[in-house]
Amino acid sequence: MKKIAKTKLVELWRQLASETGLYLPIASDGVVNFARWQEGAEVDLEALNTLLPAKKFFFPQTETVLKYSFSDDLVLEDCAGKAGEALCLFGARPCEVASFSMLDRVFLGEPVDEAYRRRRELTTVIALGCNDPDETCFCGSFDIDPGKAPGADVLATDTGDELVLVAQSAKGEELLSLLNGVLEEATSGDENKVKDAQEKAKAKLPPAPPAGGLMEKLDGMFEDSYWDLLYQRCIACGTCTYICPTCHCFDIQEYPTGSRGERIRCWDSCMYADFTQMAGGHNPRPTQKERVRQRFMHKLNYFPRQHGEYACVGCGRCVRKCPVNLDILEVIKDLGGAV
């Protein structure tokens, strides 16, 4: 267990950045996103959630998976097999870290997605426990503890004037050992402070609506009239899917230029009409009703049926950002029962 005074964090970042690519929540024009650290960066460790979730580090919004050229011979370049760089992700919140294990189930299940696997393995995650959850946070619905992040390599906890860092994996141990010069040894008093901060954060979390039983309930609700009313105000934008840490649908597109080209993979959204548009003109999800139903059924029924856990971590991004306040918290409350 190590610690560092918050006033000395710049030294920590400088040291980290000299070892590896360092990404942190950084404010630009008032919007906080994970971005590469450089001297003078406006790091914001108070912001609860970045605009875009950290999934982008393993599953970028756009990535080239293949390059090809053909003259006499067809030449292929496998970009997925070379994807990624060693990097450290500093300040991922516990809900965000919980989303990584869900994405792992999708991309690391057979067949393994090589680009994802490489990026995931090349990344060291330093989580930052939450001290003051927002009114829109509902990680408690999914038994995520706002102060703990078991899937992270290192857990950082803000104990007031200091950050206490605990390694939780061999990768985390290795990273902290590189930083011996800037870190101090933590004491048992610090350990107590961490426990205290974690308990306080949990107590501050708004009462979470229970998600248990939702999956079973939704089994019989595909044709339910509930969806007829729910979808009405959806404006069919892609906000909820793009800012969601667990949404992972993608499209493959070809970018040909003359005798060369690239095949890219990019985020797609089930909110868009063309998501299920077939070549012959048929669309199995013809209206926004089917699309909205799909999104919630995927998160609360299909995914847990297939993988054993709900595909939501209660980060609250969709609650805060949906232009018409149509979010998964509403569905959980409507169908799962009140707090």
Added chain:
Amino acid sequence: MMGQSEKLQKIAAEALEQGQVTMVLGWCKKDFWWQAPVAFITDPASAARLVWDPFTVYNPVKYLLDNHHCHEKIGVFVKGCDSRAVNRLLQDRRLEREKVVLFGVPCDGKTDAAKIKAAFPGRKISAVSRVDEKLLVDTDSGTETLPAAGYLLDKCQTCRHPNPVVYDVLAWEKVEPRPGVDDARFVRVAAVEQKELEERYAYWLRQFDRCLRCFACRNVCAACNCRTCIFDQAEPRWIGKASDLADTLNYQIIRAFHVAGRCFECGECERVCPADIPLQELNRKLIKDINEYFGEYEAGLDPNDKPPLGTYRGEDPAGFDES
């Protein structure tokens, strides 16, 4: 005395009971104090869900496009800005006037939830209500009073038409536009105009680099009402699906130009943008330019007028340089 929410509820319930309309679009509350999404009311008893509060900013008019085919007549509550959206749809022949009953709601400006949150850092807010020019904010450590004028949405600080410009019934008496709105209208545009060219370009690249391509700005906009948007076409595809800055600029520039002369300044695009891109600066810059080149024009005031970019007049500034 009947409260403002009750007045809206009564108007909606009566219109539904009398069979004047079969659906009413208004605003309702949800889980949090800052939410007031559009409600779709089809039975008189549910009219009790309707509210009028500091956050009923959402423009309900675009929903008419999804619903007018399934209803004989729809009642819709319209603020000044919303009413201009109705004129926009009428002018584009996307809506028939006899299909809607317009319940006009004179509006004294809506509150910016972000400004309220910023005023009480670290405190939990449970409700915000408005009494004349005061905001009453219920927090976990008591009720605080704020001057409403200081916490308005940017678009409301510059609103020239707080009263509906088209309506069948008015919910209450008309209000006066706020003093100084004309001076404030182009302040943000002027701030961008003052930047040097390179700095301005860097500024917009930074803003658009955050664009997620979620298309919320387009989808919420009543001036964007094409049956099929070119950006949704698969063949030909006008912008690539990859998140590429050049394509994002292409989308954003075309969006802005397409609503030039049609944007009625409701500011919904800027409100819904998840990435906080200052879209109103672009829209207003085009309004300012149109005013300068073609004469003062405000969209959505009269469905029978001739929009400057949809009309040719002999005295228009030359469109093509023949030198």
